[in-house]
Amino acid sequence: MTDISQDKLVNALRKAVSRTSLLAEGNDPELDSAIRQIRVQISKGADAAAIQTILDNVEPLLLKVDEARLTRAKHFRHTLHDLIDVLDQHGQNVPQSEKKAFETSIRSHWQSLPHWPQLLKEYLALVESTLSHSTPIDNEKRTLISRIFRRSSSPQNKLNSQEALQQVSHTLSGLLNNLALPSHYDNQISELKKALANNHTFHSFPKLLDDVIALIMVAIGNTQEGLTSYLNELNKQLASINDSIVKSYRSQKNLSESREGFNATMQQQVQEAASAVQQADDLDTLKLLINERMANISTTMSRYRKQMISQEKMSNQSISLLKSKVTRMEKDTSSLRTSLQEKLAQAMTDALTDLPNRAAYQDAILPLCASSQKNAKPLSLAICDIDFFKQVNDTWGHLAGDKVLRLVPRQIRNALNKPDLLYRYGGEEFVIVFPNTTLEDAHQRAEAIRKEVEKAPFNVNGEPVSVTISIGLAELIDEEYEAFFSRADKQLYCAKEAGRNKVMVDNATPEREH
Numbered sequence: 458m459t460d461i462s463q464d465k466l467v468n469a470l471r472k473a474v475s476r477t478s479l480l481a482e483g484n485d486p487e488l489d490s491a492i493r494q495i496r497v498q499i500s501k502g503a504d505a506a507a508i509q510t511i512l513d514n515v516e517p518l519l520l521k522v523d524e525a526r527l528t529r530a531k532h533f534r535h536t537l538h539d540l541i542d543v544l545d546q547h548g549q550n551v552p553q554s555e556k557k558a559f560e561t562s563i564r565s566h567w568q569s570l571p572h573w574p575q576l577l578k579e580y581l582a583l584v585e586s587t588l589s590h591s592t593p594i595d596n597e598k599r600t601l602i603s604r605i606f607r608r609s610s611s612p613q614n615k616l617n618s619q620e621a622l623q624q625v626s627h628t629l630s631g632l633l634n635n636l637a638l639p640s641h642y643d644n645q646i647s648e649l650k651k652a653l654a655n656n657h658t659f660h661s662f663p664k665l666l667d668d669v670i671a672l673i674m675v676a677i678g679n680t681q682e683g684l685t686s687y688l689n690e691l692n693k694q695l696a697s698i699n700d701s702i703v704k705s706y707r708s709q710k711n712l713s714e715s716r717e718g719f720n721a722t723m724q725q726q727v728q729e730a731a732s733a734v735q736q737a738d739d740l741d742t743l744k745l746l747i748n749e750r751m752a753n754i755s756t757t758m759s760r761y762r763k764q765m766i767s768q769e770k771m772s773n774q775s776i777s778l779l780k781s782k783v784t785r786m787e788k789d790t791s792s793l794r795t796s797l798q799e800k801l802a803q804a805m806t807d808a809l810t811d812l813p814n815r816a817a818y819q820d821a822i823l824p825l826c827a828s829s830q831k832n833a834k835p836l837s838l839a840i841c842d843i844d845f846f847k848q849v850n851d852t853w854g855h856l857a858g859d860k861v862l863r864l865v866p867r868q869i870r871n872a873l874n875k876p877d878l879l880y881r882y883g884g885e886e887f888v889i890v891f892p893n894t895t896l897e898d899a900h901q902r903a904e905a906i907r908k909e910v911e912k913a914p915f916n917v918n919g920e921p922v923s924v925t926i927s928i929g930l931a932e933l934i935d936e937e938y939e940a941f942f943s944r945a946d947k948q949l950y951c952a953k954e955a956g957r958n959k960v961m962v963d964n965a966t967p968e969r970e971h
């Protein structure tokens with residue numbers, strides 16, 4: 458193998474190793490050893506061009522998986538901070554040093570899925586510690602969670618215990634939405650979400666939290682299983698390609714060795730013939746000598762031809778074996794790509810409504826904002842929230858609530874233009890991105906959306922149910938995304954305050970050249 462192709466191979470494999478190392482970060486020693494074995498393959502040498510092509514195809518997919526993982530991790534980090542907020546609101550004696558230590562743990566480990574259960578357990582320890590720093594232990598045996606929420610029912614606290622419990626349950630439900638588990642877990646996740654939403658007692662809360670942790674463990678198992686088998690497979694195939702290359706190299710070497718041997722023998726025989734001619738005294742002896750030498754040369758040549766033919770055959774065989782191995786590896790890679798694409802689509806889709814979910818929104822919105830600002834094109838954002846949705850759940854049950862959650866986006870779609878993008882942001886909240894749309898046009902469309910939902914004939918068990926939505930709207934100006942979202946969100950809050958079933962607009966508009 459030439460130095461250049463060796464360099465190419467080393468680079469390609471280094472890229473793959475660094476990507477897979479990233480994915481395998483914090484996983485078990487088996488994965489680390491698989492990565493080490495790939496490094497060994499690099500040093501042994503393999504067909505650079507074939508592997509480069511395959512890795513180039515795999516790399517963007519691995520990158521996408523990384524991004525989805527990062528989005529989930531960010532969501533988890535928010536969840537933990539939400540949980541700390543709940544604790545701050547309800548426990549006046551949160552021990553600051555332990556809270557800081559927990560926040561440091563979050564900072565160090567939020568990106569590593571295997572640490573998530575540990576972080577949730579640390580949260581429970583912080584709850585426990587908060588309690589032991591506060592009121593003296595009651596005689597009544599209450600669970601830790603029940604005590605902290607019980608204290609929250611004092612009038613100076615903003616939320617009552619039920620609301621606090623709901624807030625935590627809601628946060629954990631959001632976390633479940635972002636776990637990216639295979640679809641056969643959908644039922645279990647939706648049951649657990651239902652149990653969280655319906656949970657009005659504190660004693661069952663730790664059990665529910667345990668169930669959430671168990672599902673996170675499954676998600677960890679899945680990630681590791683997939684990666685381990687992928688790395689093992691890649692490793693096996695690299696090893697077998699390496700084998701074929703070594704064989705092919707050996708037969709090439711044999712060929713050139715026999716060519717050298719042939720040259721030497723021929724030279725020797727020609728020299729022998731020449732000296733025999735000089736030594737011959739008469740014509741008959743000379744004829745005899747020449748015939749003898751020519752016969753020798755002809756035997757050597759036919760032996761050499763036979764050897765060549767058999768070695769060429771061997772060389773061709775090992776090349777075609779190598780080709781079929783590379784083809785198989787390409788096929789396997791393409792099925793890996795398909796399964797990664799399916800997993801990616803699953804992670805980006807909300808199972809209840811089939812809409813792209815919050816992770817998908819977060820992937821899309823920053824590039825959309827950047828491109829609108831760069832090209833001086835308008836971009837508007839609407840945040841929609843179903844009014845009094847809790848009442849729907851409380852009156853007709855969660856299944857009816859889920860039905861409404863599926864129907865509302867259908868109504869919204871009736872008033873959207875083709876390029877408009879609709880996402881389920883979480884719970885009963887939807888966001889709509891209006892690319893290339895001014896605030897004025899987006900306002901008209903948002904009004905149409907509000908009316909579509911208002912006039913829709915929703916019903917549960919044949920009984921009509923009135924469903925409306927409130928909408929907050931803003932157009933992107935020269936600002937950070939967070940400020941843009943917060944302006945729309947503030948308007949949603951105003952729409953709720955103003956009596957709901959309203960569209961409220963933030964009137965800041967970008968300066969346009971006329």
Ligand SMILES: Nc1nc2c(ncn2[C@@H]2O[C@H](COP(=O)(O)OP(=O)(O)OP(=O)(O)O)[C@@H](O)[C@H]2O)c(=O)[nH]1
Pocket residue numbers: 627654809842843844845846847848850854855856857858859862883884885953957
């Ligand atoms: N059925 C169902 N309910 C959900 C889901 N996700 C969130 N919820 C519920 O949505 C409700 C949201 O209630 P609130 O945030 O109090 O808001 P609201 O009742 O809509 O009131 P306003 O927004 O103030 O008009 C909570 O009861 C959640 O349990 C879901 O996937 N399915």
